Amino acid sequence: MRVIEITTPGGPEVLRLAERPRPEPGAGEVLVRVVAAGVNRPDVQQRRGLYAPPPGASDIPGLDVAGVVEAVGPDVACAGVVRPRPGDAVCALVTGGGYAEHCVVPAPQCMPLPTGFGFVQAAALPEVFMTAWNNIIRLGRLGEGETVLMQGGTSGVGLAVIQIARHLRRARVFATAGTAEKRRVLAGFGVEGTVDYHGDWDTELRTLTGGRGFDVIVDGQAGPYTARQMDLLAEDGRLVLLATHLGTRAEIDLRAVVRRRLTLTGSTLRPRPPAYKGRLAKELVDQVWPRLADGTITMPICATFPLEQVAEAHAVLDANAQIGKVVLVVDPAGL
Template identity: 65%
Template sequence: MQAVFFEVPGGPDVLQIVEQPCPRPGASEVLIRVLAAGVNRPDVQQRRGLYPAPSDASPIMGLDVAGIVETVGDCVDMLRVGDAVCALVNGGGYAEYCVVPAVQCMPIPRGFSFVQAASLPEVFFTAWNNLIWLARLETEETLLIHGGTSGVGMAGIQIARRLRNATVYATAGSEEKRAVCTAIGAHAAVDYRGAWDDEIRAVSAGEGVDVILDGQAGPDTQRQLDLLRNDGRLVFIASHQGPTAVVDIRAVVRRRLTITGSTLRPRPASYKGRIARELVEQVWPLLEDGRIVTRIHEVVPFRHVQAAHRILDENRQIGKVVLAVDPALAETIPLPNKR
C-alpha cells in the first residue's frame, strides 16, 4: 500500500509517499480501505518531532479516517466486510489501508460523504472527552473556547449549544473566523491577540465563565484562571505557547478551581469505544438533521499531503482539511450499512 512517511522531523517538505506493507487486523480489529483521512494539529506536531506516536501505535500519521471495512478480526461481530465507517484511529490514517479497534468505528452519518465523515472523529472525540467528560459541562453553564474555528473548536461550540444549551464565547484571529464562530452558535467571538479576557468579562456582564477549553497554556494561564467563576474548570488540550506557567495556587484552592488536561491517543480502546457510542447516540442524529454541521476547509489529493500540512502550518484553515486518499470515491455518499 501507499502511505505517508518521514525520516526526520521538519517542515511539510519532509513528507513522502512510500510503499509500506499492508497491516493486518488483530482479533478485535478491522482493516479499513481508506478513502479519506482528516488532517489534524497532532499530525503537524508529530511531523515536527513534538508528538511521537505511542510505542504500540502505527508510526504513520493520521488519526481519523473514513472508508470501507476490508477485513474483520476473529472476535469482531459488530461490523461486516463492506460496511462504510468512519473511525478514530491510533495512527496510520495517512495510508491506503489502516487497522483500528472495531469499537472505535462508527457508521457514516446519513447523507454524509466519505470526506465529510473523515472530518468528524478526531475533533468530536476530543471535544466530547474534554467538555462533557472532563470539564463536566452542565446545562446552561458558560463556556469559552480558544481557537473557535479549529475543528475541535467548531465541534465544541455546537456540542455545548445543542446538547447543553450553554452560553458559548470563542476566540479567533480574524473577522472572518469570528463570524464563523457566531454563525455556528457562539454568542460572541473576540480576537485572541487583544485583551480577550476583558472582552469576555464585558460580554458576560463581569461574571466570567464556568469552563475554558484551551490549547495554548503558557503565560496566559493565570489570565484564564482569573476569568473563571468559582468552581470553574480550565481544560488544556495542548500547550502551544509553553509548557510552564506561574499561577496563584491560593486562588485555585480558595475558589475551588479545577485545572486538567488530556491526551486521548494513549487511552485504551474501551475508553474510546464508550465515547464512540455516545457520539453515535447523541451527536450523529444532530449531524444528520443539520443541527450540527461540519465545515471542510479544503479537500487535498493524497499525493499533495505537503500542501495540506502547509495550510495548518500557516493557520489558514477554518474547519477541517481532508486528504482524498481515493479521489474517485472520497466525495461519494455511501448507502447506509445493512443489518
C-alpha cells in the same frame, strides 16, 4: 499500499509518499480500506517532532479515517457502536496510520457514517468530535445553561466544542479568533461573543460576561495563557487543556484554586485504550450523529487534497488558515 511517511522532523516538505506492506488486523481489530482521512493539528505536531506516537502505534500520521471494512480480525465483538463486518462503511478514530490506503482500526472505535454523509464529510468527524466530547462533556462536566469559552474557535475541535455546548447543553458560548473573518464565522455558529486573541482578550471577555467569568474554558495554548484563564473562571470553574502550544510551564495562584474551588485538568486522548474510545464513540453516535444527519450540527471542510498533495494540506494548518477541517482524498474511485 501507498502511505505517507515523515522522513525527518520539519516542515511540510518532509512528508513523503512511500510504499509499505498492507497491514493485517489483529485481535479485536478490523482492516479498513481508507477512502478519505482527516488532517489534524496533532499530525502537524508529529511531523515537527513534537508529538511522538504512543508505544505500539503506527509511525504513519493520520488520526481519523473513513472507508470500507475489508477484513475482520479474531475476537471482534460489538464492544462499541457496531460489530464491523466486511463491506461496512465506517469512520473511525485511530492512534496513527490514517495517511495510507489501508489502516488497522480497533473495532470499538468504528462508527457508522451519519445518515446522508459521504466519506469525505465523515473523515472530518472522529478526531474533532471525540476530542470535543471528551473535553467539554467528560472532563469539563458542562452543565445545562453554563457559560463556555473556546480558545481558537474556528479549529475543527473548536467548532465541535461550540456546537456540542450550544445544542446539547444550551450553553452560552464565547470564543477567540485571530481574524475578523473567523469571528464572523463564529457568530454564524451562534457564538454569543468573540474577541481577537492578539489583543487584551481576557479583559474583553470578562466585560462580555459582566465580570462573572466562565464555567468551562477549553484551551490548547497553556503557558502564559494559563494564569489569565484561571482568573477568568467563575466559582467551581473548570479549565481543560488540550495541548501546550505556548509553553509547558505556568505560575498560578493556588490559593484562588482552593478558595474558588477551581479545576485544572488536561486531556490526551490518543494513548487511551480502545474501550474508553469505544464509549466515546457510542455517546457520539447516540447524541451527536442524529444532529449531524439533520444539519443542526455541521463540520465545514476548508479544503480537500489528494494523498500525494499532503504537503499542501499541512501548509494550510501551518498558516492557521483553516476554518473547520482539511481532508485528504486517499481513494478517489471510492467516493
